[in-house]
Every structure is written in C-alpha cells, then in structure tokens.
Amino acid sequence: MSKKPSIPKGTRDFNPEEVTRRNYIFNVIKETFALYGFQPIETPSFENSETLMGKYGEEGDRLIFKILNSGDFLSKVDDKLYSEKDSNKITTKISEKALRYDLTVPFARYVVQHQNQITFPFKRYQIQPVWRADRPQKGRFREFFQCDADVVGSTSLWQEVEFVQLYDAVFTKLGLKDVTIKINNRKILSGIAETIGAEDKLIDFTVALDKLDKIGEDGVKKEMREKSISEDALQKLQPLFSFKGSNDEKLNALSEMLKTSELGMKGVEELEFIAKTIEKLGLQTASLQIDVTLARGLNYYTGAIFEVSAPAEVNMGSIGGGGRYDDLTGIFGMPNISGVGISFGLDRIYLVLEELNLFPKTVSENSKALFINFGNKEALYAMEAITNLRNAGIKAELYPDDTKMGKQMGYADKRNIPFTVLAGEKEMEAQQYTLKDMKSGAQSSVSYSELEKMLAQ
C-alpha cells in the first residue's frame, strides 16, 4: 500500500491534546451528573436492527449505519428477491444489526429489558458515541459523542428544576458564563394552537414560530399563510411577536392569552413553578429565560422543552437541549412511563471553550520532567529517581536512547515538557540532579528530595 492511509469522511482522529480536552469536558459533566444522583449505564455500540428501525422516521432509518451479516450472507436471500436487485428490500436480509443512532432509543430498550432490576425513578446518564450516515459538513460528523441524563418513572416538576440547576452547574464549572437556558412547554404551544383555532396545524405553526429568530416576524407570518393559517389566527398570535420582558411578565401575558385553554393554562402553571422555584434557589452564572418560540423536538416532547444557548459573543447556537416525554418506553411495550432528560453538545462546547480560551492550562496529561539519557549507567541512576517520582504521583520519563543531547532537549521542547533533569557521572557521585527549567533556561543542582518537591508543584 503506497498511498497515505486516511480515515472515512465524517470521522476524526483525536490527538493527545484533543483527547485530554474532551475528557476534561466529559469529566466535568460526569462529576456533575453524579452530584445530582445520576448513575452511568452503557449499552452496546450496535443493536438488533428491529430495535432501531422505525424509531427516527424515514430519514432516520436511512441514516442508520447497518452492519453486514457475517459469513455467506447472500445464501439467506431467496433467488426471487435477489433477482429484483432492490437495495431497500435486500437490506433486512443481509443485515441484522445496526450502529446506535442516538442514546435515547437504546436507553428505552434498556429500561424495558431490565425493568425488574431497576429502581424507579431511574436516574441514568450515558456518554457514548453515536453514528449517523449524514452528509459530513463543518461541525457535523458521522461519529460523535452524546452526553445524556434522564429520569424515568416520575412526573414531578422538581426534576425540571434540577435540570436547570444542572445546566447552570456544568457551565459554571467550565467557566462558560452568561449561558442562556431557554425553556418552553409543549402544552403552551398546544394551548396557543387551540386558542387561535389551529389545533390541526400545531406542527406547521410551531415549525414556523421556531424560525422567528432567523426570518423575523414577516417571514414567520408568510410561512404561516403558506400553511393556510388564517388571518384571524395570525391576528390572535400578534402578542407573541412582541413577547418581551421578564419571565414574570411573560407568564402574565401567557395567562391572559391562554385563559380559555385548559391545556395551555396547565403549561403556564408548569412553567411558572419551574421559573419561580429557580428564582428562589438562584443560579450561579446562567439565566433561565422563557421562550415561547422554542419548539425543539416537538414530535416527542410533551411537557417542558429546554435549549441552551452559548454566550452571545460566540456564534454557535444550541449547546444543549432536552425536555419531557410521556411515553419513551411505549415503543417497546412498556407504556405510561414519563421521563425527562437533557443532553450536552460536546463538540460545540469544545469549540466554544476553545474560542473563548477557557480550557485550563493545567488540563494536560503531559510529563513534568524528562530525564536525559547519558548511557546505561546514568540511565539506571535516572530510572531510580523516576521510579520514586512516579510512586509519588509525579509524571516523569526517561529519554529511551542515549543520543545527542540536542535531540533529547528538542524532544522535551516539542512535547512541552517543562523540566529536564541531567544526571551524569558528576551528579551521580554527589548524589545530585541538575534540574533545568525549559522556559527560563535556569539550572539548579538538587538532591532527590528537593527534586521531588520542585516537580510536585
């Protein structure tokens, strides 16, 4: 093979710095999940195809990566079907497994399969890769990690309150201030549709409303008219286009607008509980903002809907989202289990932290010191010190070969190792080590215990 090897489009190699930074984000999220009582589960990378197919719509089915059966897979395809040469029809005959498309359906499958071992309400988190045969483009990959936390088995709104706190806690720890947690409620959207007499057009109406940010009031109205939403209905919608002010003011306006809709008022009541409780408990750095245009994932959310926006100074869009769904496990024959969950958008959070220079300098798995190799006798002396340093939890390494000093120093330099240690015959005799600060160039002669003390800092 003479051409340079490559990886499939839409996938990525991660170098040490990238892995370390990604793990830093994962660890902050994991620690916070655990602080909030969530416990980790993991599911297989591939599921039986029947578990995944039909759960994400037609487009989703197309984007699921299917795994070819092993062995003589064509022998199971009957000749008549084979002669049609129809990719769609043959797929289920030659492929029985598929790569995970998200963490939600495998979680639902897990809950149903292990229901007798699970203590409900079940608070689980899951951080694993998912795969989608999407057209790769900037910021969209065919393999990426999802970070989800969900509770199933309780309808309590305290969980929504905790998820708002959890978002605040994670982004505060990451140093990402001024994050906006937007919240809406499916019942409010249904209530509005009811009030304006467009119940049958709920999806069209919310899809259009969701674009207010992007296409403005006139654009939204144009799209609604195209979907045959009446002028009378648009008239009634007017207050939404100038929906401003504090959460309290918005709640008042919504109460006024939705007073004839029982469902709508239920949504207002839920939103009010969450907003007022968060006001009493306080948030550290994030703010909670009612946004009635938010319609994310409306097809399955039934209560609260969340979306987190990065600080306005970075142009990144949503870095997290979630909501309440009332029948997650119904698809696997276990109906009426209410759940609520949120997720973090790792790749975007990474880009935001990078852009704002928020990764701590100490996020590094790098060695603290490189011992220069002057030959086997000196290397043994060095290795004795290195062994002791490692036992003390200090990252140190020996350059493996006794090559030219310049090459060894160059290695320390390129690897950004902050100190080198030189120990030749003279140092061995005096039971000393020469410690060199690679940045300042300063050198000092130290005993082992001084060495350990200086490198431990």
Next chain:
Amino acid sequence: MSKKPSIPKGTRDFNPEEVTRRNYIFNVIKETFALYGFQPIETPSFENSETLMGKYGEEGDRLIFKILNSGDFLSKVDDKLYSEKDSNKITTKISEKALRYDLTVPFARYVVQHQNQITFPFKRYQIQPVWRADRPQKGRFREFFQCDADVVGSTSLWQEVEFVQLYDAVFTKLGLKDVTIKINNRKILSGIAETIGAEDKLIDFTVALDKLDKIGEDGVKKEMREKSISEDALQKLQPLFSFKGSNDEKLNALSEMLKTSELGMKGVEELEFIAKTIEKLGLQTASLQIDVTLARGLNYYTGAIFEVSAPAEVNMGSIGGGGRYDDLTGIFGMPNISGVGISFGLDRIYLVLEELNLFPKTVSENSKALFINFGNKEALYAMEAITNLRNAGIKAELYPDDTKMGKQMGYADKRNIPFTVLAGEKEMEAQQYTLKDMKSGAQSSVSYSELEKMLAQ
C-alpha cells in the same frame, strides 16, 4: 412490538455498578499510563476497509464487522458480478468501511497519517472498544475494550524495563498481588530453532512449545514429531523441558544452549539487561519470570514477548500481554519504525478483582443522602440544602414525588443510599434537618453545617 427487546449476542449492557467498576480499572490504568509519560489518542470506530483487510490473516478478515454502504448500494454492483451471488466477491462492492478489530492497526495507520505532527519516540495509549464477529462464548464478546500502550521510534530496551514496571504499578494499585510477568524473546526462540536445526519449522516448533503448560512434555514432543521435527532436534531441546530456577540460572542455561547462535545470544543479552535492571530497581508486588515457552503473537513480535498471569489462586490465564515488533508501520508504507507495546485484558481483570473481592467499597457514584419529599414547601427547603451540598461536592438528591414515606425510604434502601434526610414543618421552623443512618436506623437533629460535615465524611 410486543416481544421483550434484547441485544445482539456477544454484546452487553452495563448497569451503574458495572460501569463504575470498569471505570475504576480504566482510571487506574490511565493514571499509570500518564505517570509513565504516555499520552492518549483516539481513532474512529470504523476505518476504511482497505486499512483493516489483510492485516489479521484470513481468519481475521472473516471476523471483521463490515458496514453496509448507505443509499442504493446495489446500484454500484455490475450485473455480471451480481449474477454470481457470491458473498465474498460482492462484499467490497457494497461495503467500504469496517469496525475496528484491534487498536494496533489503527495506531499504525495514525502514526503514518500524522507522522509530520508526531514527536518521536511517540508514547501513546489508547483505550477504546473493538469488535469481532467471533462465536460468542463465556468470557468472549463481540464488543470489548482494549487498553494498549505503545512506544514507536526507539529500539531502547529501557522501554521494556518500563513496561515491566508499569504492569507492576497497575496491578499493585488494583490490589492484585502476586501477579507474574512472564518474559521471553523472539530471538531466543529463533536461536533455539537454529541450534536444533529446525529454522524452517520455527512456527510449528514454538506453537507446540507454547502448549507445555497444557499438554505436558510428552504432548509437546508428540506434536513436534507430527510436524516432522527430528529426534535429534528433540534431543537437543531436552533442557527446555526441565527449565527451572531463578532468572539468573535460566539465563546461564540459555547462554550455554545458544552459544553457537549469534541471534540467540543477542536474545539472551536483551533478556539479561531487562531482568538485571528490574532486579536493581525492584518491583512492588509482581514478579518477573523468564519463560522460554512463551510464544504469544510470534508472527509479529521480533524482540521481547510479555504475558501477565493472574495469581495462581484464580484460574484465569493471561490478563495482559505485549512485545516488541520491528515493523508496525511498514504495512502503510513507513518502514523501519521499531515499536514495543503492552495491553491489559479489562474483562479478565474485572473478573479477577470480583472473584478476589478487591473492588474498593468506595468505588461508587452513588448519592450520599436522599432527601424525603413532603410536598412543595418542604421540598424547596430540602432543595436549598441539596444545592449547597452539591456546591460543596457532596452527592445528594431529592425524591421527586411527595409519595408515601415507605416508598421513598424503600428507594433509598434499594439504591444503597446510606443516609436519608427528613425535613418537615417542625424542622423548617427550627432550621434543622433530621438525618437518618439507613444502616443503624439512628436519627439525629442537625443544623445545615453539621449536616454538611457529617455527609462529607
């Protein structure tokens, strides 16, 4: 879907306890890798098929999971080929990607692809799942994690020395004492083959010798005779069957046996350097043992060969292995890069720690306290305390619903949460909390700061 959902055979769900225990092992290994100067990389779960195919032998090619192309994949198969209905021939036409089979080939691909960004010697570790379409059986899975550390770009034996130390450090931290690190050298095996005049039968001869533990001296000799190894050769081999004693004694016997083989003597010299250096540096709990029957992965190892055995009291076999290879990246057009690496067998280490009851009790992501929910007013009082506890790094949670106390207590019990906190009207008035130890049943009335102090322990 009415039948209970399931997962593909050979795959596993991991519940919170299992994930936590697996992460405990991973973390010990990762921390130790970092202490030794290794840095993490990650590669995509699937590679271009041409990267993987042909690298693991015919059997390996068969066991690689192939991913079906998306869209109308049959349209790219010409009618003539299609009409043959030959699974083998059609595979490369309908599948261009395949799941990672191990971490070694993707690592070689990574090194070649990114050679201009890498500082050599390159010390990397990688902990990711791999997939094999093997027949599932006890302890053998179709998806499992590999934990590998390798150095490429140096032939220095100090690296072998460090890997012995690294094994010792990891197993010592895991509390797994009396692990045996067996070491051999490909050059010694080649030297023996040379000495007995069976150079052309090196593989047959070492495959047979490797079974000494299992089938005994007579079994090995029988197999060698079947492979047409001469009686004269068997005669010369005799010392190997009673190869006992200290590493020093074994080295002396090998020197005697291999004195006419230059290559063999080079192997003895290498083994001697590693064994003597380890003797000087000392190991914490493991022992290093020369084992000339060890032939693991002989097809690609060219120098040292390692294998780690669990303590004799558990019947588990190898829990780690590795060795030196001289041409890892040659398959991708970058020749003469020497490397040496080791890996840890996570699943087996897990079983050993479980059998010996070595998982620390504190390995748990579990909440420290469950606050009982007496209704919204009381829950707010509880949530204020919970918020403060979480800010102090203490895991705590509120039962989401104000259901019967028995049910809430039962939840704490089943989840093994050690404390419950009760705060009703009386406690709220007194600004107190009733803390209940779920094991002893003891209750005490405490202030918030006392509560935090007690739960922090």
